[in-house]
Amino acid sequence: MKSIGASKVSLSSITTEALWQQSGRYSANSELLRIKDRRESGFLLSPTHEEEITALVGSMVHSYKDLPLRLYQIGRKYRDERRPRGGLLRAKEFMMKDLYTFDSSPKSALETYESVREAYTNFFNELKLPYLVADADSGNMGGKLSHEYHFASPKGEDYIFSCNSCNYVANEELVEKKTDAAAPKIGDSLMFTGISVDKKTAINIHIPNSSAIGVDRVSWDGVSAFVNLHAVKKALPKDVEIDTGIETSTLSFLLSKTTNTVDIYDPTHPNAPSTSSMDITLTKPGDPCPRCSTGKLNIQKAIEVGHTFHLGTRYSVPLNAVIALPDQNLSSPIHMGCHGIGVSRIIGAVASLLSDAKGLNWPRVIAPYEAIILSDQKTNEADTSEVYDALYGEGRNSDVDIVLDDRAGKSLGWKLKDADLIGYPVVVVLGRGWKEKREVEIQCRRLGVKKYVELKLLRAEVLALLEQL
Amino acid sequence: MKSIGASKVSLSSITTEALWQQSGRYSANSELLRIKDRRESGFLLSPTHEEEITALVGSMVHSYKDLPLRLYQIGRKYRDERRPRGGLLRAKEFMMKDLYTFDSSPKSALETYESVREAYTNFFNELKLPYLVADADSGNMGGKLSHEYHFASPKGEDYIFSCNSCNYVANEELVEKKTDAAAPKIGDSLMFTGISVDKKTAINIHIPNSSAIGVDRVSWDGVSAFVNLHAVKKALPKDVEIDTGIETSTLSFLLSKTTNTVDIYDPTHPNAPSTSSMDITLTKPGDPCPRCSTGKLNIQKAIEVGHTFHLGTRYSVPLNAVIALPDQNLSSPIHMGCHGIGVSRIIGAVASLLSDAKGLNWPRVIAPYEAIILSDQKTNEADTSEVYDALYGEGRNSDVDIVLDDRAGKSLGWKLKDADLIGYPVVVVLGRGWKEKREVEIQCRRLGVKKYVELKLLRAEVLALLEQL
Numbered sequence: 001m002k003s004i005g006a007s008k009v010s011l012s013s014i015t016t017e018a019l020w021q022q023s024g025r026y027s028a029n030s031e032l033l034r035i036k037d038r039r040e041s042g043f044l045l046s047p048t049h050e051e052e053i054t055a056l057v058g059s060m061v062h063s064y065k066d067l068p069l070r071l072y073q074i075g076r077k078y079r080d081e082r083r084p085r086g087g088l089l090r091a092k093e094f095m096m097k098d099l100y101t102f103d104s105s106p107k108s109a110l111e112t113y114e115s116v117r118e119a120y121t122n123f124f125n126e127l128k129l130p131y132l133v134a135d136a137d138s139g140n141m142g143g144k145l146s147h148e149y150h151f152a153s154p155k156g157e158d159y160i161f162s163c164n165s166c167n168y169v170a171n172e173e174l175v176e177k178k179t180d181a182a183a184p185k186i187g188d189s190l191m192f193t194g195i196s197v198d199k200k201t202a203i204n205i206h207i208p209n210s211s212a213i214g215v216d217r218v219s220w221d222g223v224s225a226f227v228n229l230h231a232v233k234k235a236l237p238k239d240v241e242i243d244t245g246i247e248t249s250t251l252s253f254l255l256s257k258t259t260n261t262v263d264i265y266d267p268t269h270p271n272a273p274s275t276s277s278m279d280i281t282l283t284k285p286g287d288p289c290p291r292c293s294t295g296k297l298n299i300q301k302a303i304e305v306g307h308t309f310h311l312g313t314r315y316s317v318p319l320n321a322v323i324a325l326p327d328q329n330l331s332s333p334i335h336m337g338c339h340g341i342g343v344s345r346i347i348g349a350v351a352s353l354l355s356d357a358k359g360l361n362w363p364r365v366i367a368p369y370e371a372i373i374l375s376d377q378k379t380n381e382a383d384t385s386e387v388y389d390a391l392y393g394e395g396r397n398s399d400v401d402i403v404l405d406d407r408a409g410k411s412l413g414w415k416l417k418d419a420d421l422i423g424y425p426v427v428v429v430l431g432r433g434w435k436e437k438r439e440v441e442i443q444c445r446r447l448g449v450k451k452y453v454e455l456k457l458l459r460a461e462v463l464a465l466l467e468q469l
Numbered sequence: 470m471k472s473i474g475a476s477k478v479s480l481s482s483i484t485t486e487a488l489w490q491q492s493g494r495y496s497a498n499s500e501l502l503r504i505k506d507r508r509e510s511g512f513l514l515s516p517t518h519e520e521e522i523t524a525l526v527g528s529m530v531h532s533y534k535d536l537p538l539r540l541y542q543i544g545r546k547y548r549d550e551r552r553p554r555g556g557l558l559r560a561k562e563f564m565m566k567d568l569y570t571f572d573s574s575p576k577s578a579l580e581t582y583e584s585v586r587e588a589y590t591n592f593f594n595e596l597k598l599p600y601l602v603a604d605a606d607s608g609n610m611g612g613k614l615s616h617e618y619h620f621a622s623p624k625g626e627d628y629i630f631s632c633n634s635c636n637y638v639a640n641e642e643l644v645e646k647k648t649d650a651a652a653p654k655i656g657d658s659l660m661f662t663g664i665s666v667d668k669k670t671a672i673n674i675h676i677p678n679s680s681a682i683g684v685d686r687v688s689w690d691g692v693s694a695f696v697n698l699h700a701v702k703k704a705l706p707k708d709v710e711i712d713t714g715i716e717t718s719t720l721s722f723l724l725s726k727t728t729n730t731v732d733i734y735d736p737t738h739p740n741a742p743s744t745s746s747m748d749i750t751l752t753k754p755g756d757p758c759p760r761c762s763t764g765k766l767n768i769q770k771a772i773e774v775g776h777t778f779h780l781g782t783r784y785s786v787p788l789n790a791v792i793a794l795p796d797q798n799l800s801s802p803i804h805m806g807c808h809g810i811g812v813s814r815i816i817g818a819v820a821s822l823l824s825d826a827k828g829l830n831w832p833r834v835i836a837p838y839e840a841i842i843l844s845d846q847k848t849n850e851a852d853t854s855e856v857y858d859a860l861y862g863e864g865r866n867s868d869v870d871i872v873l874d875d876r877a878g879k880s881l882g883w884k885l886k887d888a889d890l891i892g893y894p895v896v897v898v899l900g901r902g903w904k905e906k907r908e909v910e911i912q913c914r915r916l917g918v919k920k921y922v923e924l925k926l927l928r929a930e931v932l933a934l935l936e937q938l
Binding site: 037043076078 | 512545551
């Protein structure tokens with residue numbers, strides 16, 4: 001956050017219903033935890049802070065001269081999760097780093113977006129764990145440009161498609177596949193009928209019945225198991241927006257009132273007009289990559305740990321965050337972005353990825369300490385200090401962050417087990433080797449290292465291990 | 470917190486109704502903000518964390534060998550305040566440092582209590598602002614030994630009595646006064662009738678009618694304007710506990726069912742038996758100090774900013790936090806303490822105490838920076854760096870925390886106003902004096918200092934000012 005000139009703030013977790021009604025997010029969000037105070041006034045626990053920060057900045061920033069502005073916080077967020085699970089992975093209360101960016105033009109907002117992506121990439125690189133960056137839909141955040149950062153993990157709840165040949169990565173909502181225009185049309189037909197947001201237009205979605213499910217008209221409920229609704233959105237005429245949240249129970253009544261009909265065909269549908277080019281069926285593992293000529297798509301379960309959104313004026317317009325522009329008499333809503341890293345979720349995800357039967361295991365940059373020194377009760381303090389000093393190195397500030405387990409009344413074996421449980425990246429032991437020939441043992445469970453070294457080599461050996469962690 | 474070996478933890482703000490029902494604090498507390506999740510399960514936002522931490526420690530600590538244990542956190546707390554006011558002084562959401570202590574015996578718990586008091590005293594001393602430490606009632610926290618830390622302030626909502634001669638300080642609930650046993654009995658009589666917690670005993674409280682309010686039997690509602698209920702508690706027989714929270718509307722019905730009556734007399738009441746020695750009337754400014762022979766009591770409005778409580782086994786018993794003792798086959802509930810400092814309230818209190826028409830003013834230890842260096846746009850960078858280096862001093866780590874206002878496009882006058890507004894303890898200006906004879910101006914609004922010094926004296930002068938702030 002420092003690298004992109006962001007300033008730290010701390011907003012309240014309790015916010016008002018009124019502010020969320022103004023932004024239009026109040027009624028839509030079933031994950032809000034709501035509170036009434038003793039006067040029966042409506043409050044809620046913020047799941048994110050776009051409303052609060054936009055109102056705050058809008059009240060203080062009135063000119064392009066005060067922009068760009070980048071504000072972040074690290075704090076608790078609250079969501080009434082449908083399925084709380086996995087401890088820190090998905091909880092009602094969690095810790096998030098959230099950044100909000102404010103620019104005076106779309107161009108500078110997009111430059112800001114790229115700076116944030118670079119900072120996030122640097123951050124995730126430092127963890128030295130494989131991660132995926134997926135093109136992502138912006139969900140109900142209201143923007144159009146967005147990326148997700150994922151750790152591939154069987155404990156994940158998201159599905160990420162990636163090409164086995166090029167660097168194409170996308171989440172399941174946004175993933176596309178290459179359509180073979182010359183492919184033979186598949187005979188059987190399947191139709192879903194949806195409705196537009198303004199309830200004026202019925203939308204018939206036609207795909208080939210490759211699953212041979214034995215009916216030709218399928219309830220709207222099942223649409224997402226067969227159709228890529230994101231592709232349908234793109235395939236529809238500009239003035240028709242599909243209502244993806246409608247419930248089947250109200251749909252048939254609403255359809256009887258529509259005045260227009262639009263038909264959308266998958267290009268492999270037998271009746272597809274020659275103008276149909278948007279592939280609207282679901283992507284499956286093994287489908288051809290839409291970017292390169294030879295790649296096939298893989299699917300992985302993943303844990304989302306970061307997200308960048310370009311918001312544009314989604315919040316600045318309803319919350320009236322407006323600035324004067326250099327051209328006299330002109331003003332503009334502020335162009336915003338919001339960007340999050342799931343702090344407590346990273347802890348949970350890393351724990352699930354790197355732990356083994358002996359305990360946790362932490363990447364160097366988020367470990368409680370990079371190295372721990374252990375000795376038994378019979379080792380004298382001067383010896384332990386000598387090892388500590390050798391690892392610490394010359395100068396006032398060491399580049400190794402060390403802790404010494406000098407707890408009384410605990411055996412060396414107990415301390416070793418405890419160090420493994422906590423998951424220090426490197427464990428340094430004054431054991432038998434020390435008594436016999438003044439050699440210390442270096443253990444690194446993650447890299448499978450366990451060896452004795454002379455004291456004068458200790459520091460270099462530990463630093464070489466830490467470089468890889 | 471480090472000085473007393475406390476470890477930092479971070480507990481969730483959302484807790485369950487069930488835990489608070491187990492401790493017995495759920496129904497009593499009208500300041501709880503309550504939440505229902507999508508399954509209609511009952512949660513609440515923790516106003517303090519005794520329940521959570523006792524349950525946590527009770528589940529992990531099982532032997533006296535693991536004690537003493539001291540755990541603290543710095544985080545948000547939530548209260549449905551009757552009267553939110555004064556910005557950070559009293560809000561639904563606030564920042565608190567809360568410490569919980571766990572000991573294996575009453576003796577070691579009391580030693581811990583004294584260590585915490587010493588650490589708190591050191592902390593408040595560092596702010597270099599006058600504060601009061603009052604003997605305090607422990608309210609609904611359930612303990613018996615407790616102290617409050619207050620800043621005297623007209624914006625306060627608490628009343629603190631202090632002796633003008635000795636060091637006696639107490640809050641309005643606990644304050645006592647010297648009773649002149651030889652004083653003439655005052656003729657007129659006033660009686661209040663309350664009830665015991667078990668609803669079996671009517672309690673008649675008799676005081677002299679020194680206010681001459683013209684009636685002799687007064688509604689229970691008005692009792693706290695005339696009677697020191699804390700003293701009444703002490704004066705009652707051991708097996709009778711007065712219900713101070715009862716409402717007048719239900720009292721007369723309940724009194725008709727009582728089977729016993731107890732009479733409590735103030736010693737100055739005309740009918741007081743010679744055994745009455747507990748002064749139960751309210752203390753007023755000017756009353757004689759109960760501790761020394763000559764002092765009179767003053768009253769001040771004050772802002773409570775810290776609190777220490779000895780809890781004993783108030784929470785460990787209902788929440789079953791029990792340890793094995795050294796004597797074989799013996800076990801004991803853990804002896805606890807809880808101790809808080811109102812972090813955001815200190816910010817608000819200091820702001821209200823030290824601010825003036827020009828802006829805020831911060832004690833050195835909580836200032837954003839200890840000193841700011843200002844120059845106009847024509848001053849070259851080498852000059853500003855020379856001043857910065859002179860103030861920073863030799864060596865890698867300076868004992869002055871400096872910020873340089875190098876914002877472009879802002880005049881020296883604008884920067885001065887902004888520095889006053891923010892309230893840096895010391896402001897160093899490269900102004901006219903610098904151009905004419907290379908002297909810098911040192912400003913300290915709080916101490917009324919504004920003077921020019923040669924560069925070689927700058928560091929010593931600033932350090933001397935900071936010593937006082």
